[in-house]
Amino acid sequence: MQIPQGKLIAIGGAEDKGTEVEKGEIHKNNLNFFELGILRRIVEEAGGVNKRIEVITTASMIPHQVGENYLNAFGKIGCVNVGIMHIRNRENLKQAEYAERLKECDCIMMTGGNQMRLTATLGGTEFLKILRDKYWNEEVVVAGTSAGAMAMSSSMIYEGNPFRAHLKGEVKITTGLRMIDNIIIDSHFEKRGRFVRLAQAVAGNPACIGIGLGEDTGMIITEGNKMEAIGSGLIVIIDGHEVVHTNIADIPEGNPMSIENLHVHFCARGNGYNIDERKFVEKMGKENTPFMSDVI
Numbered sequence: 001m002q003i004p005q006g007k008l009i010a011i012g013g014a015e016d017k018g019t020e021v022e023k024g025e026i027h028k029n030n031l032n033f034f035e036l037g038i039l040r041r042i043v044e045e046a047g048g049v050n051k052r053i054e055v056i057t058t059a060s061m062i063p064h065q066v067g068e069n070y071l072n073a074f075g076k077i078g079c080v081n082v083g084i085m086h087i088r089n090r091e092n093l094k095q096a097e098y099a100e101r102l103k104e105c106d107c108i109m110m111t112g113g114n115q116m117r118l119t120a121t122l123g124g125t126e127f128l129k130i131l132r133d134k135y136w137n138e139e140v141v142v143a144g145t146s147a148g149a150m151a152m153s154s155s156m157i158y159e160g161n162p163f164r165a166h167l168k169g170e171v172k173i174t175t176g177l178r179m180i181d182n183i184i185i186d187s188h189f190e191k192r193g194r195f196v197r198l199a200q201a202v203a204g205n206p207a208c209i210g211i212g213l214g215e216d217t218g219m220i221i222t223e224g225n226k227m228e229a230i231g232s233g234l235i236v237i238i239d240g241h242e243v244v245h246t247n248i249a250d251i252p253e254g255n256p257m258s259i260e261n262l263h264v265h266f267c268a269r270g271n272g273y274n275i276d277e278r279k280f281v282e283k284m285g286k287e288n289t290p291f292m293s294d295v296i
Helices: 032-046 063-076 096-104 115-122 126-137 195-204
Strands: 007-011 053-056 082-085 107-110 141-145 155-159 172-175 183-186 209-213 217-222 226-231 235-239 263-267 272-274 279-281
Touching: 007 032, 007 209, 032 063, 032 107, 032 141, 032 217, 032 226, 053 063, 063 082, 082 096, 096 126, 115 126, 115 155, 115 172, 126 141, 155 183, 155 195, 183 195, 195 209, 195 235, 209 217, 263 272
Parallel strands: 007 141, 053 082, 053 107, 107 141, 183 209
Antiparallel strands: 007 217, 155 172, 209 235, 217 226, 226 272, 235 263, 272 279
């Protein structure tokens, strides 16, 4: 079986960069957590401050503001070779420039916003094919925050009010960017109360591992299998592989679901998880992402 040569870094977000799908609001951006911790780790995994980084702002409705924020954040940690791709629609991808820049870069960063904008714009394009080929065949870092993280997997949550997520049919899933097949990612996990939302997604797709990313927290996935928690927050792993009973297939929509024997793990910085073996790992990685209190 082929093992991907690249790394995925999925980040739970600490701010919205664009319109929040569930509320229809635009929130102020705050990149402090990137500047001081997780963003630095992304640069390290990519090979250092001289490597070529491309930021894709497609998910955001305020792409120029978001792009400037990332230029400033990367600049503060010494990066000197950063580009911004303001890909707004599928027509833009006919410009050969974007494909050529993608082929030459060492790190791709997908911003937050609306994950459906990412999949609807990039899905089925030559640009996405190049991105997936790079991930499988080159030592590239593909990072994403919030919507950019949620879009990475094959199965992607695109809607689901957390106050109604216990009811069948309230959690909407579609096809993501297909960087990895066996996980479902949710972001802003704790502050927005999305545990039940991810549990329903896993109940309907028990072959997948659910990854709930807290804010200021990320998960590095290497070899398509080994996951390491970074950042100052919490990651929740939801595993439905050994579910004994669930009524999700039999009840009408709008009725509450039941699940028996759902496995849940909490991962803090340095903990990990092996996807193939479905095992929690106490000490997975470098544990070198600074806590906020260490760096402010």
